[in-house]
Amino acid sequence: MKRFMMTILTLATLISGAALMQTKYTVQEKARELEALADQIHADRKAIRVLRAEWAYRTSPSKLQDQSMEYLALMPVLPSQVLHDVEDIPFRRNPLEPVAGAVGILLPGVKAKETNPNSKGSGAEAESVTRTAGRHQQEARSMLVRLSAQRDEKL
Amino acid sequence: MTVVASARPISFDGERKSQLETARFRLMLIAMLMFLSFGVLGFRTLDLGMSSGVVHRTAPEIFVAPVELARADILDRNGEVLATNLETYSLYADTRQIKNPEEVAAGLVRVLPELTMSEVEAKLKSGRSFVWLKRKLTPSQHWAVNALGVPGFEYRREEERVYPHGSLASHVLGYVDPDGNGLGGVEHFFNDTLGDKNLSDRSLKLSLDIRVQHALADELQSAMRAHEAVGAGGLVMDVRTGELLALVSLPDFDPNQSGRAQPESMFNRVTMGLYELGSTFKTFTLAAALDSGQVTMNDGYDASKPIHISKYWIKDDHPKARYLSVPEIYTYSSNIGMAHMADEMGSDKQREFLRTLGLLEPATVELTEVGSPVYPKNWGRINTMTISYGHGIQVSPLNLALGIASMVNGGQRIPATLVYKDDNAYIDNRRVIKAKTSEQIRKLMRMVVKEGTGSHAEAIGYRVGGKTGTAEKAKSDSRGYDKKSLISSFVGVYPMDDPQFVVFAMLDEPKGTKATYGFAGGGWTAAPTVRNVIMRTAPLLGIAPKEEVKSDYQYIAMLIAEGRKKDNK
Numbered sequence: 001m002k003r004f005m006m007t008i009l010t011l012a013t014l015i016s017g018a019a020l021m022q023t024k025y026t027v028q029e030k031a032r033e034l035e036a037l038a039d040q041i042h043a044d045r046k047a048i049r050v051l052r053a054e055w056a057y058r059t060s061p062s063k064l065q066d067q068s069m070e071y072l073a074l075m076p077v078l079p080s081q082v083l084h085d086v087e088d089i090p091f092r093r094n095p096l097e098p099v100a101g102a103v104g105i106l107l108p109g110v111k112a113k114e115t116n117p118n119s120k121g122s123g124a125e126a127e128s129v130t131r132t133a134g135r136h137q138q139e140a141r142s143m144l145v146r147l148s149a150q151r152d153e154k155l
Numbered sequence: 156m157t158v159v160a161s162a163r164p165i166s167f168d169g170e171r172k173s174q175l176e177t178a179r180f181r182l183m184l185i186a187m188l189m190f191l192s193f194g195v196l197g198f199r200t201l202d203l204g205m206s207s208g209v210v211h212r213t214a215p216e217i218f219v220a221p222v223e224l225a226r227a228d229i230l231d232r233n234g235e236v237l238a239t240n241l242e243t244y245s246l247y248a249d250t251r252q253i254k255n256p257e258e259v260a261a262g263l264v265r266v267l268p269e270l271t272m273s274e275v276e277a278k279l280k281s282g283r284s285f286v287w288l289k290r291k292l293t294p295s296q297h298w299a300v301n302a303l304g305v306p307g308f309e310y311r312r313e314e315e316r317v318y319p320h321g322s323l324a325s326h327v328l329g330y331v332d333p334d335g336n337g338l339g340g341v342e343h344f345f346n347d348t349l350g351d352k353n354l355s356d357r358s359l360k361l362s363l364d365i366r367v368q369h370a371l372a373d374e375l376q377s378a379m380r381a382h383e384a385v386g387a388g389g390l391v392m393d394v395r396t397g398e399l400l401a402l403v404s405l406p407d408f409d410p411n412q413s414g415r416a417q418p419e420s421m422f423n424r425v426t427m428g429l430y431e432l433g434s435t436f437k438t439f440t441l442a443a444a445l446d447s448g449q450v451t452m453n454d455g456y457d458a459s460k461p462i463h464i465s466k467y468w469i470k471d472d473h474p475k476a477r478y479l480s481v482p483e484i485y486t487y488s489s490n491i492g493m494a495h496m497a498d499e500m501g502s503d504k505q506r507e508f509l510r511t512l513g514l515l516e517p518a519t520v521e522l523t524e525v526g527s528p529v530y531p532k533n534w535g536r537i538n539t540m541t542i543s544y545g546h547g548i549q550v551s552p553l554n555l556a557l558g559i560a561s562m563v564n565g566g567q568r569i570p571a572t573l574v575y576k577d578d579n580a581y582i583d584n585r586r587v588i589k590a591k592t593s594e595q596i597r598k599l600m601r602m603v604v605k606e607g608t609g610s611h612a613e614a615i616g617y618r619v620g621g622k623t624g625t626a627e628k629a630k631s632d633s634r635g636y637d638k639k640s641l642i643s644s645f646v647g648v649y650p651m652d653d654p655q656f657v658v659f660a661m662l663d664e665p666k667g668t669k670a671t672y673g674f675a676g677g678g679w680t681a682a683p684t685v686r687n688v689i690m691r692t693a694p695l696l697g698i699a700p701k702e703e704v705k706s707d708y709q710y711i712a713m714l715i716a717e718g719r720k721k722d723n724k
């Protein structure tokens with residue numbers, strides 16, 4: 001019995017010893033990783049500084065203006081283009097009718113699919129698109145109502 | 156131990172026995188101690204190996220070495236980088252290690268074409284252990300030189316001040332010398348703070364908005380080109396906090412290459428330049444008169460004939476030659492009417508008013524390039540009359556803008572600042588005029604744009620008000636004025652029903668063009684610039700175009716309309 005106990009104890013000690021060694025090496029490994037990470041963070045921060053400076057250089061207003069004139073021809077906003085009242089935005093006459101040809105572009109969540117009238121099931125597809133469009137329109141309408149209610153409260 | 160333990164005890168007697176027993180006792184003691192220690196160790200090992208319950212989290216401090224820089228960044232109010240320090244590497248060579256100088260020189264010149272072959276070769280053949288080849292390489296140059304793989308090429312880490320926006324806001328930012336000492340603008344004013352090693356991870360946030368700065372610079376530049384002006388200046392300022400959102404002085408310079416800048420382009424016209432700004436000063440005369448109760452909107456002065464005082468004539472640019480009401484004097488910019496008004500006020504009152512406004516002292520702003528106004532020592536009657544319409548006193552455009560800001564913001568005098576302030580940081584400042592007077596001035600300034608000399612500043616929807624200023628420059632021999640060279644300016648404020656921003660534009664010696672029918676005054680040259688700046692920046696600054704309340708201006712409009720009727724008769 002005594003002998004058995006001793007064997008168990010010795011074995012357990014040996015196993016725990018091995019486990020402890022393993023843990024120790026893992027910890028060392030982690031510490032090295034941590035150090036490497038800290039170095040990486042340091043290097044990244046340096047790089048971020050350079051990138052921020054480059055970003056500022058490339059998006060400097062005069063550069064953007066040149067690019068815009070060349071490719072986009074965007075002009076400054078005119079007073080007539082600014083809406084400051086929710087009620088100035090008109091409702092669509094028939095919210096259930098999808099916007100011609102470009103449903104997916106105007107309404108989020110609807111996948112723009114090329115509707116081929118010859119293919120089967122296109123009718124059902126178009127119907128489902130219309131239904132989704134209608135739901136979105138309703139959501140938009142309720143949002144508008146909420147917004148104007150908020151504004152009224154403020155006033 | 157086993158030997159001792161297994162041997163059967165042999166009994167001894169007497170002294171010998173006690174000796175043996177002592178020895179045995181000691182041995183046992185040591186054995187016990189050893190056993191105990193091993194036991195503790197074993198137990199602890201078991202404990203550590205098996206325990207999974209309580210984890211003692213003593214996470215080591217993650218130490219990330221800070222990016223050390225010699226100088227802090229400068230940002231605009233939206234966090235856009237205006238000035239930053241970047242690491243660069245400078246190339247030097249230990250020529251003793253270079254065996255084939257011709258070949259190496261050829262390779263280096265191919266990579267860095269700005270170097271000359273003969274010079275590099277001479278340097279490499281010098282046999283010295285340290286010779287500079289190129290200072291401050293760009294990252295791509297650094298990479299290319301590295302790719303040559305020449306032993307003997309070494310780098311030294313240096314820092315370079317970079318201004319990503321180039322010449323934009325150069326007069327605000329200033330520049331640094333090669334050693335990184337600020338020599339102008341905020342770089343100079345905050346040199347100690349920016350250069351403090353302990354503070355270099357913080358950045359200085361300016362009140363500038365780089366987008367507004369660009370819009371103003373762009374518009375001034377095109378106005379300068381159109382009117383062939385020698386210079387231009389302008390600013391956009393928050394009338395409540397005194398924050399400068401833009402400050403432009405043209406011609407400007409590139410702070411990245413400050414060494415190559417022309418000295419005159421370094422001159423800050425807006426804070427350092429002193430000018431007789433002309434009619435914009437009428438705002439102050441009128442405000443003083445209205446505030447003291449000397450005049451009301453219903454009063455007026457006779458402006459039918461020019462005033463002759465000592466050897467000068469005071470005339471109107473657009474003479475109406477009749478009795479003018481107070482609103483008319485301001486909207487039609489009558490010098491004669493203003494001179495009468497100031498004459499009635501008296502020199503002392505006028506000087507005191509300008510002093511409380513801060514127009515007789517350098518403007519407070521975080522720049523060292525600030526001009527101190529020039530005004531007559533003996534403030535006589537003639538001075539009072541000319542100063543009433545902005546002649547005979549030289550102030551900086553910043554002085555003027557500050558004065559105008561306190562005229563429209565409800566009557567508070569504010570200090571100008573280039574440092575970003577929290578929106579809540581509004582401090583109640585010294586009152587210079589009554590809130591009611593401020594309201595009247597607002598209406599009158601709006602009237603100038605609606606009906607008077609500033610009509611070219613009308614930006615539909617943004618309720619712009621303002622005042623034109625056209626002054627002849629003093630001749631260089633300081634004898635009288637040069638009729639041809641003008642300082643044309645316009646100071647605008649918007650939106651007039653709740654003033655937020657002062658927009659000032661000034662052109663130095665503009666020439667009339669076909670589009671302006673040959674006129675070069677403030678109403679024709681600077682006012683359109685202000686309008687364009689407002690149109691471009693109001694959406695950025697969150698000011699919505701709105702229809703104004705017409706009834707606010709009904710009374711003044713009526714007074715002016717009555718005058719019109721007289722003219723038409």
